[in-house]
Amino acid sequence: MGNKDQASIKNNKTYILENLTSEILKKTVNPEDIYEIAALLESFGWNDKRVSETFGEEDVFGLSQVIWDMIQKKVSFQNFTEQEKLTGYERFILVVKSFLRGLLFALPMAISVIAMLTLRFSLWSYEYLSTEMATSIALGTILSFMTVGGFTQAIARRGFFYINQGFYNMAKKITFYIVRMGYIACILVSITFLFLNTFFHNFTYKMIFIACIYYLFLNSNWLSVTVMYILQKEFTFTALISFGIFIVFVLFKIFNFNIIFSQIIALIIITIAGLLLVIHFFNRDEKKYEKGIAPKMPKKSIMLYALTPYFTYGFLYFTFLFTDRIMAWSCNNFFKMPYIIWFRGDYELGLDFALLMLIIPMGFSEVIVSRLMQDIQVMQKNSFKKENNELNRRYIKYYMRSLIMITAVSVICAVAVFIIVKFLNEHPQLLNQKVYLFNNVTYFVFITALIAYAVLSTALSNSVILFSLAQPSKVNKVLKYSLVVNFVLGFILSRWIGYYYAVFGLLIGTIIFAAGTCYYVVKVLKRLDYYIYVAS
């Protein structure tokens, strides 16, 4: 064989080797070691004999070593990512947009509150209901939030995931699957509830019937809301709620039907309308944006495994929110209650008004957390490994700054809501009331709940951060403890001191929730590269 032939073979060998290296780099940008390369080579069909014949290496591992060395020589450096420079105006618009999106979610609640204050009724509440009916509706409502909380989280998680990638068909399939599961769960809970009541006789059949009707339709509405939320149709749902209140107005005020009947009819109509709209929106978006490929649905077991932490979070969170109410309403210290749970308006009123303070912090939270995550992303890209410790310190600094901002906004909101509500109480004629809305118990609950919700907004921001870093199990762990504390403390205090002390369960529970999530956020940020690696 002449020199020319040898050179030709060598060139050919080098060509194949380079091709092989680039194939491997296509599969994995940074191979861990020669064994990973060996495995890939074998998957390409290279065996010891072929390697020996082609490259003269002893076996696949020998070739892997050669490719490994080549890759090590080829290390390339990426330029630092330029942080997107925004003008003051652009930044302002971005902040306002994010803020409004966060705020929009609270719009239906605001409409309901306005309806209650002006019309004295809403889609599922009425000021002059008998205590019996108020108890039934409250039970139905609480139970609906607890049941559907997990499903809404799952829909939001999975639905957003596919929509963001442009797979509308997949998003539709998976969303409707979860919605179906949600309906099945609701029906099962209703049957269980009915069965338990038949056995324990805790409530009258009328109460249970009303509770179940509200429960089923409210559940259906929450599911529709979630789907509309992931499709970014918040205004539609607000309009739907307003339309529902309008139907109640027409039936109750103009046709003089019973309020319960009017509300049930309105709920049925908006439930059906909500479902039809959701189907319509999905179909339309699918036609408009679908990428054109239809990947297979993941296995149910995988889906279940991936969604369980989010489902658990939804259930735990809503259970946590309502636990203190249940504790307060089930307190029977002075033998006044005919049934095991009895609606207490003064307690409910305090919590309802306090809840208003969450509207603005939720909007801010959206802005602040997304900004924090962007900053973290940019910092990750623009740093060397040796700067790790410094980087972690900076993450924590950024986080602390965000935390302070959210806390400050929450405190300001709490104070503002307190001042407004106090003013309205002192000037009840503004709300068409003759006398004060609040008694001492309501004020006690209102002030304590304001503090609790202010703390809760911080805890929720922390939770969003942990969710963004794929750490839902940490949130759930803290939430479980918070729920237990809320439950036990609310139970003990309400029985030992007074029913309205159950609100301290909520307060201490939220403090634990906030402190626990803070601890975990700092812990994760201290070793962010590790957690991101694990999550990936």
Added chain:
Amino acid sequence: MEYSSLLNHLLNFSNYSLGFCILLIIYPFLIFRFKQESLFESIVSNYIRMVFLIIVCGYVLVIIKLFEMIGIFIVFGCIYFLSLARRRKSENTSEVDRKKTLFFDYIDGVRSYKDDFIISVRKFFAEIKSSSSGNINNKMKLYTLVIFIVTIAYSCYLRFYDAYKSAAPGMSDGAVTLAWMKYISARELFHDGIYPQGFHIYLATLHKFTGIDALYILKYTGPLNGVFICLGMYFLVSRITERKLPGILAAFLFGVLGSFFTSGWERQAATNSQEFAYVFILPTLYFLYKFLKNNKKKDLLTGFSGLCVIGLVHTVAYVFVLTGAVVLAFSGVLINLRKYFRRDVVIAVCCIISGIIAVIPMGVGLLMGKPINESSQDFATSKLTDITVPELRIIDYIGFACIVIILLYIIVKLRKREEQFSKIFIFLLGSAAFAIFYYGAIITKSVVVQTRFPDLWTLVIPVVAGTAIAVLGQAINWNSLRHFCELGIIALLLLSTVAVIKPQPIVPYKMEYSTNEEQYLRISSTFRPTEWMIVSQLEGYAVVLLKGFHMYMNDLVNNYDPSKKIIENSKTGAELNTQDIFIFHEKTVFTTQFKDSIHDYEQRKIDNEKLVAWIEVYKANHQDKNGAGYVETYYEDENMTVYRIHQNFDQQENFDTIWNSNQYSSK
């Protein structure tokens, strides 16, 4: 629905049974790890432990004012999760993985849960079929089963008859037991002075799990306790003699023929803490005996729980069980001192600790500043003025003869002392019970000993009789013949009893008309709790407590002005602000057969006459049929009339209630 209707009892008793099963059978299986030799033994063991747990939790929760469904759920939930965590630790990880894999296989449709379910159901029925076919083929076993069922069914009939027919609580203690049970529900300990509250805690807890009116709990639990005592006898005798028929004989003697030798036969159909404590005596002694024999911790724990339960429920029964435990320990010493001494010491320590546990609530009561229950104290300390030797009845002679038979058997088989442990124990127990029955009052001069202590002898007679039959059966070497003879004796006894003696159902004396309770049940199921009031005599108080409100008739006729628009107290000016008021007027005042009744029936007659006049004045002032406070006749029969006054509160007042905002109040 009529109280004594089959449907009413079917609904209420099924609720009762379900609650009982959840609380006392299913839940204990979830939390207690130890399994006994048979299912029946496991159920009995778990029941004893669970009752101990219920009483301890109940006392703690009542003292810290957290006794309610949520409090109980928290405690039981914690216990369950602790036991689950403990079990998980010991559970094989591959088993956990297998369960997880199976679950995910079902989710993905890799395996069909429908098919698996069908297969497991088929397997279950096949197992039942194969095990039962073996039993049914054996005719002797079938006959034994039939006789056992007939015995228990007859015992049930005798005891449950009154609960089925009459709604009124049996005996003078019925209303007290009901009230004390409700005080526990209201988290009030020792309302009428210090007295063991274990039984009342048990009733109150059971009530929370059944969801039926407390009156039904009272009516069903007493007879059930009586049946459980019979089952306890069967349990002890059948296990000690290792033969079922002697056990059935013991249960039969007490369950069906008990009227011939028990001093307080009617107590079997009433609901009292003493009878409840008796339920545990024999099973507790059995588990202590088993511990002594086998030295197993699980038996000691059950025995100790039984001792504690009895101590926390009734003092007299506790003395009985201690007597049994001492006799048992002594039997061990007699048989093999070296072998059983350490176990005897352990039993002694258990007795001491259970005594301390039994006394703790009393100490708590004293710390709370409560006095000892007056009537119990008087009864416990009263001395006999006229001491007489108990007159021996035929059954006493039979019992005595049975003890002699056992003794003879022991003497014959003296060489195999270890094998005769159970016989020696029963012989000594019988002898001790007889001695206490015969000489107890003479020695102590105590009223309690004379009136209550013969009960120990009553409980022991069936046990010695059953054991004696078993001992005589030992003489017959051929197993089938022995079984046939025993079966023949019991079948003959059963048939002759039904044909000749015809034991009549137990009907305890009452303190009021059954109609009172029937009308209460009608009212409480029709009207919302807390929005009605019953005006009646003293007995009505316990029944109405924690459901509606109660007023004594005497109070109404003397202190409330019938001429006012809303019924008003003439002295305080306080208005009766309940929606509906039901006035129970006795046309013929009920008088009890209880000879020691302290009620002033003459005064009751006067009150009822005054009530008639009161109603007349009230009617004259409230004639508008559609107006608030109109009186109507709600129920009437030959003995009584129930009047209903309906006070209609307006929407504004309802609004005040719901939002609890006193500024809105019109008053």
